[in-house]
Amino acid sequence: MSAASTQIDSPTAQIINGKAIADSIRKEIADEVKALQEKYGKVPGLAVVLVGTKGDSATYVRMKRKACADLGIQSFSTDLPGDVSEEDLLKVVADYNANEEVHGILVQLPLPKHIDEQRILDAISLEKDVDGFHPANIGALAMRGRTPLFTSCTPKGCLELLKRSGVAISGKRAVVLGRSNIVGMPVAHLLQACALPFIIISDATVTVVHSRTPDARAICAEADILVAAIGQAEMVRGDWIKPGAAVIDVGTNPIPDASKKSGYRLVGDVAFSEAKERAGFITPVPGGVGPMTITMLLSNTVDGARRTFEKAAAGQ
Amino acid sequence: MSAASTQIDSPTAQIINGKAIADSIRKEIADEVKALQEKYGKVPGLAVVLVGTKGDSATYVRMKRKACADLGIQSFSTDLPGDVSEEDLLKVVADYNANEEVHGILVQLPLPKHIDEQRILDAISLEKDVDGFHPANIGALAMRGRTPLFTSCTPKGCLELLKRSGVAISGKRAVVLGRSNIVGMPVAHLLQACALPFIIISDATVTVVHSRTPDARAICAEADILVAAIGQAEMVRGDWIKPGAAVIDVGTNPIPDASKKSGYRLVGDVAFSEAKERAGFITPVPGGVGPMTITMLLSNTVDGARRTFEKAAAGQ
Numbered sequence: 001m002s003a004a005s006t007q008i009d010s011p012t013a014q015i016i017n018g019k020a021i022a023d024s025i026r027k028e029i030a031d032e033v034k035a036l037q038e039k040y041g042k043v044p045g046l047a048v049v050l051v052g053t054k055g056d057s058a059t060y061v062r063m064k065r066k067a068c069a070d071l072g073i074q075s076f077s078t079d080l081p082g083d084v085s086e087e088d089l090l091k092v093v094a095d096y097n098a099n100e101e102v103h104g105i106l107v108q109l110p111l112p113k114h115i116d117e118q119r120i121l122d123a124i125s126l127e128k129d130v131d132g133f134h135p136a137n138i139g140a141l142a143m144r145g146r147t148p149l150f151t152s153c154t155p156k157g158c159l160e161l162l163k164r165s166g167v168a169i170s171g172k173r174a175v176v177l178g179r180s181n182i183v184g185m186p187v188a189h190l191l192q193a194c195a196l197p198f199i200i201i202s203d204a205t206v207t208v209v210h211s212r213t214p215d216a217r218a219i220c221a222e223a224d225i226l227v228a229a230i231g232q233a234e235m236v237r238g239d240w241i242k243p244g245a246a247v248i249d250v251g252t253n254p255i256p257d258a259s260k261k262s263g264y265r266l267v268g269d270v271a272f273s274e275a276k277e278r279a280g281f282i283t284p285v286p287g288g289v290g291p292m293t294i295t296m297l298l299s300n301t302v303d304g305a306r307r308t309f310e311k312a313a314a315g316q
Numbered sequence: 317m318s319a320a321s322t323q324i325d326s327p328t329a330q331i332i333n334g335k336a337i338a339d340s341i342r343k344e345i346a347d348e349v350k351a352l353q354e355k356y357g358k359v360p361g362l363a364v365v366l367v368g369t370k371g372d373s374a375t376y377v378r379m380k381r382k383a384c385a386d387l388g389i390q391s392f393s394t395d396l397p398g399d400v401s402e403e404d405l406l407k408v409v410a411d412y413n414a415n416e417e418v419h420g421i422l423v424q425l426p427l428p429k430h431i432d433e434q435r436i437l438d439a440i441s442l443e444k445d446v447d448g449f450h451p452a453n454i455g456a457l458a459m460r461g462r463t464p465l466f467t468s469c470t471p472k473g474c475l476e477l478l479k480r481s482g483v484a485i486s487g488k489r490a491v492v493l494g495r496s497n498i499v500g501m502p503v504a505h506l507l508q509a510c511a512l513p514f515i516i517i518s519d520a521t522v523t524v525v526h527s528r529t530p531d532a533r534a535i536c537a538e539a540d541i542l543v544a545a546i547g548q549a550e551m552v553r554g555d556w557i558k559p560g561a562a563v564i565d566v567g568t569n570p571i572p573d574a575s576k577k578s579g580y581r582l583v584g585d586v587a588f589s590e591a592k593e594r595a596g597f598i599t600p601v602p603g604g605v606g607p608m609t610i611t612m613l614l615s616n617t618v619d620g621a622r623r624t625f626e627k628a629a630a631g632q
Contacts, residue, residue, distance in 0.1 A: 134455070135451075135452045135455030135459060135462065136451045137451075138454075138455035138458050138459055139451030139454035139456075139458070140455075142454050142455065142458050142501055143454055143497045143501065144495065144497050144501070145497070146434065146451065171529070179460065181459045185459065185460070189458075192495065192526075203528040205523065205524065205529040206523065207521065207522065208508060208521065210508075210519075212486060212519040219521065
């Protein structure tokens, strides 16, 4: 991080503290878990399925299970060997679909190449799709007048960061850098959404910039809100940022750093020290979007549980 | 239509003749219907359900049935009274879902207010959703690496007009004016699509402009490709058009015209006489997008039939 700017007409950005916002939301979730337990005598349950032992995935899964425990959410775990068959994995999903104590099912991605990822994701019950990756949930997110049962965790976390930082969205120009299924595409829909009653009314004018866009810098420079999710270390430089813009940096890219024991450190898709001199709001990496993703997963699990408990209580 | 421009440096646009392009595609479809009949001994079938007798809907339905007959597609019709119950309408859909001679089901929209449109559309079998309005088909359209079984007819028609007019899409700036479920949103996904193997590789950089966009004119003026689908008569003026841009006008708005027997005439969302002086390509209204919509419906029906015949032949 560079020293604060000395130019009086260029104050540095307000840093959006994702850790603090996530902590505050987790307290709200813990309260709701208690309230559900008091009202219905049951707690929300999340099943996390891990295939293989690839380092990052195992770490993420451990963090998810710990977060559940911290909040009183029951955690179900299945760790499968990296050479598990597609049929055996489908069986695990089917069992969790049928398990009444499980309200959310998460199969950690990526899966080994011999497994058809689409087939696995489509097998997760719509009512337990806490990752929001089922096409019918994505379709409902894209369509006016529909509300998805679940919205993907990282995109939902980006919107929460904007909302809780007091960033106005309606009528603004937003640019999403990246068009992935898990961040770019759903975050574009959330920013444009006009009728997601329980989530947000956004109404931004959204442009999606991607690897085939010739003039990415010029388009980003028009954005009042810039969400960077393209997986390129520090691609977004200071002069890509419109003065005063809100910048949400979803990237986590390892770059060599001899001063670290690991030999690397994580940076975002945005050159933070340059961008914070121009932005009005900016998320750091780490400590920005990262802590929100798991928090939204917990929030989705509690939403799923509440719907199930309410339905059961209504005798449906 | 105004007189041709007299400025030598401002030639008028190439008019995209939707009628001629649609006729040529219909010939291809008729050939395919014959080929399917020869190979499998069966023809594609389309069921069209009309509720009530509202003028426009009845006209569209008549046109769809006639188009089927012209091409050798078997047409199934159900006309229901405007006060039909939701349950009775669902029963009609269920019967067509089960009917092996029907490969596409179209329930003409809008439906009367006492009927839950979402419930009806979701009841249509995914494999027969020739309108492409089912959330799972919309989700597959929005997601990279997925291919929807069907793509909505008007958006698909817009892309065909661009493709068959030789308009390059990859790397271009595209602006979609309007964010409806039936045109704006899906056409934005088609223009941005990077991996719809059997449809198109588009790769445009897309901005969706809507009723809450403060500076619609300025954003449209940056578009190499402009698709207007906002339902406002002649909202897009000449100075909204980037010189040389391709303009696809989806609007059909009635405006008073004393010289017509009906007392009105149809105009698009684009002020045609002004826009054609700046655009490189432009669709007229009528005779542009209109003839493509029914043609794409026929094309989707044949696609659905081919998939069914192939599956049956493979013993699936």
